[in-house]
Amino acid sequence: MPTLMMETAMPFPHPNPPPEGEGTNDRCANLSFFLADENATIALARRLGARVKPGMVFYLHGDLGAGKTTLVRGVLGALQYAGRVKSPTYTLVEPYHISGLDLRHFDLYRLHDEDEWEAAGFRDEFDGNNIFFIEWPEKAPNLIPKADVEINFEILSQGRNVEILANTETGRQCLEHL
Ligand SMILES: Nc1ncnc2c1ncn2[C@@H]1O[C@H](COP(=O)(O)OP(=O)(O)O)[C@@H](O)[C@H]1O
Numbered sequence: 001m002p003t004l005m006m007e008t009a010m011p012f013p014h015p016n017p018p019p020e021g022e023g024t025n026d027r028c029a030n031l032s033f034f035l036a037d038e039n040a041t042i043a044l045a046r047r048l049g050a051r052v053k054p055g056m057v058f059y060l061h062g063d064l065g066a067g068k069t070t071l072v073r074g075v076l077g078a079l080q081y082a083g084r085v086k087s088p089t090y091t092l093v094e095p096y097h098i099s100g101l102d103l104r105h106f107d108l109y110r111l112h113d114e115d116e117w118e119a120a121g122f123r124d125e126f127d128g129n130n131i132f133f134i135e136w137p138e139k140a141p142n143l144i145p146k147a148d149v150e151i152n153f154e155i156l157s158q159g160r161n162v163e164i165l166a167n168t169e170t171g172r173q174c175l176e177h178l
């Protein structure tokens with residue numbers, strides 16, 4: 001479909017729409033995009049960054065190199081962050097205070113166990129104010145709060161497919177008109 005090849009992120013219908021009568025607002029709660037290149041990922045992330053609210057939790061799913069950290073970079077750009085965005089591969093978390101918001105970028109790929117989580121004091125980070133972008137949330141399913149929004153990256157031979165799901169009303173509002 002030629003419209004999918006545009007450089008900016010363009011929504012396309014979800015391949016498996018929910019059964020009729022379910023979720024009247026699914027257009028907002030379940031979005032899919034084809035992202036042709038890194039700029040498209042950044043552009044989508046910047047739109048998302050303009051909509052984040054204190055306390056929100058975003059899960060980022062996808063293989064290594066899928067674009068999860070790139071997305072966080074775009075979100076921070078939307079919040080006027082001008083510094084370098086480091087991948088928290090070894091530190092597990094990078095904190096940001098920007099535009100009056102506290103954001104925590106987690107990468108749990110190298111999280112060993114619950115003890116490491118507790119010893120690092122991560123539990124206290126979930127204070128209802130901090131905003132979370134969590135890469136590899138599947139490494140700590142019982143430790144982190146439920147996501148408001150889940151973002152799934154699929155690596156294609158060229159570009160990425162991204163599916164964005166809202167799990168809560170806050171998440172749904174965030175995705176409205178994205
Ligand atoms: N839509 C896209 N199409 C192609 N390459 C992309 C796209 N978005 C990001 N990239 C590239 O893919 C890589 C993603 O790296 P990164 O964001 O660190 O991935 P992850 O955090 O998921 O491991 C980067 O080299 C980035 O330039």
Ligand SMILES: [Mg+2]
Binds near residue numbers: 068069107
């Ligand atoms: Mg990463």
